[in-house]
Structures are given as structure tokens and as C-alpha cells.
Amino acid sequence: MRATVAALVRKDARLELRAFESVPAMLMFSVSTFVLFHFGLDRGALAGDLAAGVLWVTLLLAAVLGMNRLFLAEREQGGFDGFLMAPVDRTALFVAKALVLFCFLVAVELVALPAFVILLLQPGPGQALPELLAVLLLADAGIAVVGTLVGALAVQTRARDLIVPLIALPLLVPVVIAAAEASAPLFAAGGAEPFPGRWLVVLALYDAVFGLLAYAVFDFLLEE
Amino acid sequence: MTFGRGLRALSIASAALITGAFALVFFYAPNDADQGFIQKIFYVHVPMAIVALCGFVAGGIYGIKHLRSGDRADDLRSYVAIHISLVLAVGVLVTGSIWARAAWGHWWVWDEPTLVSFLIVFLLYACYQPLRFSIEDPERQARYASVFAIVAGAFVPLNFMAVRMAESLTHPRVLSTTGGAMPGEMRLTFLVALVGMACLFATLWKYELASKSASIQLRSLKRRLAGDAGLAPLARSASPQRL
Numbered sequence: 001m002r003a004t005v006a007a008l009v010r011k012d013a014r015l016e017l018r019a020f021e022s023v024p025a026m027l028m029f030s031v032s033t034f035v036l037f038h039f040g041l042d043r044g045a046l047a048g049d050l051a052a053g054v055l056w057v058t059l060l061l062a063a064v065l066g067m068n069r070l071f072l073a074e075r076e077q078g079g080f081d082g083f084l085m086a087p088v089d090r091t092a093l094f095v096a097k098a099l100v101l102f103c104f105l106v107a108v109e110l111v112a113l114p115a116f117v118i119l120l121l122q123p124g125p126g127q128a129l130p131e132l133l134a135v136l137l138l139a140d141a142g143i144a145v146v147g148t149l150v151g152a153l154a155v156q157t158r159a160r161d162l163i164v165p166l167i168a169l170p171l172l173v174p175v176v177i178a179a180a181e182a183s184a185p186l187f188a189a190g191g192a193e194p195f196p197g198r199w200l201v202v203l204a205l206y207d208a209v210f211g212l213l214a215y216a217v218f219d220f221l222l223e224e
Numbered sequence: 225m226t227f228g229r230g231l232r233a234l235s236i237a238s239a240a241l242i243t244g245a246f247a248l249v250f251f252y253a254p255n256d257a258d259q260g261f262i263q264k265i266f267y268v269h270v271p272m273a274i275v276a277l278c279g280f281v282a283g284g285i286y287g288i289k290h291l292r293s294g295d296r297a298d299d300l301r302s303y304v305a306i307h308i309s310l311v312l313a314v315g316v317l318v319t320g321s322i323w324a325r326a327a328w329g330h331w332w333v334w335d336e337p338t339l340v341s342f343l344i345v346f347l348l349y350a351c352y353q354p355l356r357f358s359i360e361d362p363e364r365q366a367r368y369a370s371v372f373a374i375v376a377g378a379f380v381p382l383n384f385m386a387v388r389m390a391e392s393l394t395h396p397r398v399l400s401t402t403g404g405a406m407p408g409e410m411r412l413t414f415l416v417a418l419v420g421m422a423c424l425f426a427t428l429w430k431y432e433l434a435s436k437s438a439s440i441q442l443r444s445l446k447r448r449l450a451g452d453a454g455l456a457p458l459a460r461s462a463s464p465q466r467l
Contacts, residue, residue: 054295074441132399135311147376149371153355153368153371153372154355156359156364156368157355157358157359157368158358158359158360159358161352162354162358163351163354163355163358165374166351166354167348167351167355170344170345170347170348170351171348171375171376171379173344173383173386174382174383174386174387177386177387177389179387198389202385202386202389205382206382209378209382210375210378213374213375213378214375217291217371217375219369220291220370220371221367221368221371223367
């Protein structure tokens with residue numbers, strides 16, 4: 001299983017590094033959305049829950065772009081058939097794709113978060129950076145798990161680009177709630193406020209429940 | 225497949241229970257001290273919401289059964305349960321809005337966690353039919369719809385928990401207040417209304433199952449008589465078309 005997952009992740013990483021199909025698009029989308037929010041809200045700087053909301057809605061919508069494309073090569077170039085013919089555990093595809101989406105999200109955030117701090121956030125996260133990173137990683141894990149499942153569900157339908165956001169956005173509402181509530185005090189106007197740790201528990205719980213659930217049902221999306 | 229068995233008794237029972245519940249609502253249950261007459265919408269709204277949520281979860285359970293056995297009838301059961309729950313959910317949102325307008329003065333209130341969670345669940349399940357409709361192969365349609373039903377069914381309780389934690393809990397929670405401080409007459413009326421609504425759901429569920437399976441069987445009989453040439457081609461549909 002580990003070798004299969006590694007091979008699949010390597011394949012996707014190589015595809016992404018050669019063609020740059022997902023990450024740059026997600027990144028451009030995030031930065032453009034920050035600019036849109038600047039003009040839409042008509043604010044030079046954001047703080048507190050407003051900043052957290054803008055950050056999380058933007059990251060979530062950018063993640064939807066990645067979900068849309070996650071299984072596209074598998075479907076259009078026969079990757080599913082090749083994978084199903086290989087004598088390997090099918091769940092490996094789920095684990096590999098979730099890891100890939102997680103890495104994509106981390107890569108996007110490596111640039112989008114500094115861009116957000118420079119463009120909109122006032123004051124910067126400063127001392128609260130470790131807490132913010134914990135929130136980001138846990139939320140990314142949840143988005144990656146749900147996004148992989150929804151991407152696999154939608155890629156075989158006719159209206160793929162419509163189905164992904166329609167299903168993924170309601171499913172990810174708890175992630176947005178928890179992530180926004182957890183990061184709002186970190187962005188507070190008067191410097192970071194005490195951090196509500198229970199939201200990290202909610203995020204971890206969400207990740208665990210949907211991780212197990214997706215692990216259990218993913219095989220049924222591959223059978224031919 | 226005999227989905228129609230016991231349908232008559234069930235129909236009579238749910239008609240009697242619904243009528244009885246309405247009689248209790250109007251002539252037996254006292255008017256609420258704060259809200260007056262409008263509070264009686266509670267006896268329609270809350271049972272409908274509970275039954276709709278249970279129907280969504282039941283759809284997920286039949287989805288699990290379908291994936292385990294591959295039995296198309298289980299996919300049909302899951303589809304019909306979610307379909308009827310969706311219809312009830314529209315009713316819940318409408319009655320909830322009317323109640324909110326009367327009790328709090330607004331058609332929609334964001335700081336009532338139950339309301340918000342229900343809206344999110346409704347939005348998620350509203351994608352069930354489009355998802356089915358956009359998959360042509362019937363096998364795959366059934367399998368993917370079951371996966372959706374399972375994930376969404378598990379999402380229902382998790383979502384309610386997350387939304388409830390996020391709200392400041394300024395409003396009293398309907399169920400805990402009604403469970404705790406509701407006077408006896410109100411509680412009895414509520415329970416009768418709840419059982420009546422559950423019976424209504426079961427009746428509608430069985431009716432739709434019986435109707436769908438009858439038309440599926442009719443089609444296969446026609447095919448045996450006239451062959452494929454004598455049949456109009458099946459239109460693409462969100463509902464299962466084979467058993």
C-alpha cells in the first residue's frame with residue numbers, strides 16, 4: 001500500500017511540476033479574490049472575524065478549483081482503467097489523492113497567506129503564527145479528505161464543474177465555521193487574543209470522521 | 225416486489241393520527257403564554273423537521289445496505305426516503321420562517337443554530353437529485369447515489385453539532401425547552417403530532433415505492449410481450465428505473 005501511494009503521489013507531483021495545472025490557478029484565484037474583497041468591502045485593512053471569514057472563504061473556493069481537476073487526468077487519459085487493472089489496493093488511490101490535494105493546499109497557502117497578510121491583514125499574525133498553522137493544517141486535512149471524495153464522485157458525472165461546488169460547499173460548512181472561529185481571535189485588532197482550543201478539537205473530529213467515512217466508501221466509486 | 229403490503233392500514237392509521245393531532249392542537253393544547261396562537265405552528269414544524277432528518281439518515285442506512293448487497297430495491301428505498309424528506313424539508317423551512325416572523329419579527333434569524341443547520345442540510349440534499357440526474361449508467365447512478373447518501377447521512381449530526389457550538393445560544397433551544405418545561409397537554413399533543421407525521425412519512429414512502437416498482441414491473445412485462453421495439457425509450461431520470 002505504501003509503495004502504491006508513493007508511486008501515485010510521485011506521478012501527480014510530476015504531472016503538476018511539468019504542466020502547472022492546478023496550484024498556480026488556485027493561487028491566482030486566491031490573490032484575485034483578496035483583491036475583490038478589498039474592493040467589495042471597500043476596506044484597506046481587515047481584522048478579527050472579518051479577516052478570518054475572508055481568508056477561509058477564499059481558501060475554500062480556491063480548493064474547489066483543485067477538487068475539480070483532481071481526477072481529471074485519470075478520467076480523460078484512462079488512468080482509472082490502468083489503476084483498476086493494477087493488482088493494488090484501491091484505497092491507495094484515495095490516500096494518494098487526498099495527500100496530493102493536501103500538498104496542493106499547503107503550496108497555495110505558502111504564498112496566499114503572506115499575500116493575505118500583506119494585502120489585507122492589519123495587524124499581522126505575529127506571535128500567533130503557530131496556532132494559525134495548526135488551524136490551517138487541520139482544516140486542510142478536512143478539505144482534502146472531503147474534496148477527494150467529492151472530486152471522485154463528480155468526475156464521472158456530466159456536470160462535473162457544477163456538482164463539485166454544490167456538494168462540497170455544504171459539506172465543508174463545519175470546517176469553515178471551526179476554522180474561522182479559531183482564527184478570528186488570532187487576527188484581532190488589538191493583537192492576538194486567547195485561542196479557543198475547542199475548535200481545533202472540532203476540526204480534528206471532523207477530519208477523523210470524514211477520513212474514516214471516505215476510506216470506507218471510496219472503493220465503491222471505482223468499481224467498473 | 226410487494227411494496228404495497230399493509231399500505232391500506234398504514235394510510236388509515238396516519239389519516240386518523242394526523243386528524244387527531246390537529247384536533248388536539250386546536251381544541252386541547254393551551255395557547256402559549258408568550259406567543260399566543262401562532263405557537264401552534266410548532267406542532268407541525270418540529271415533527272416535520274424531526275421526521276425529515278430521520279428520513280435523510282434512513283436514506284443513508286439504505287445506501288449502506290445497497291452498497292453491501294447490490295440490491296436495486298435498496299437504492300429505490302434510499303432514493304424515495306431522501307425524496308420525501310426533501311419535500312418535508314421545504315415545508316420545515318417555510319413553516320419555520322413563518323414562525324420566526326411571528327415570534328421574533330424576522331423571516332430568518334442567523335443566531336438560531338437549529339435553523340441554520342437545517343438550511344445547510346437542506347442545501348446539501350438539494351444536490352442529490354442533480355447528482356443522480358447527471359449520471360447515465362444506472363448501476364453507477366445507484367452506487368454513487370448511495371455513497372452520497374451515506375456521507376450526507378453522517379454529515380447531518382456532525383453539522384448540527386458544529387453549528388450549535390458556533391452560536392452563542394441566546395435563544396432557547398426548541399427541543400430542550402419543550403422536553404423540559406413543556407406542560408403535559410402540550411407534550412401529549414406534540415407526541416401525537418410526531419407519531420402522526422412519522423406515519424405520514426411511512427405511508428408516502430410506501431406509496432411512492434409501490435408506484436415506482438409498479439411502473440418498473442409494467443415496463444418489463446411490456447417488454448416481454450412486445451419486445452424492445454414496442455417500448456418507448458427510457459428518458460433520463462434521477463429516479464431508479466430498473467429493479
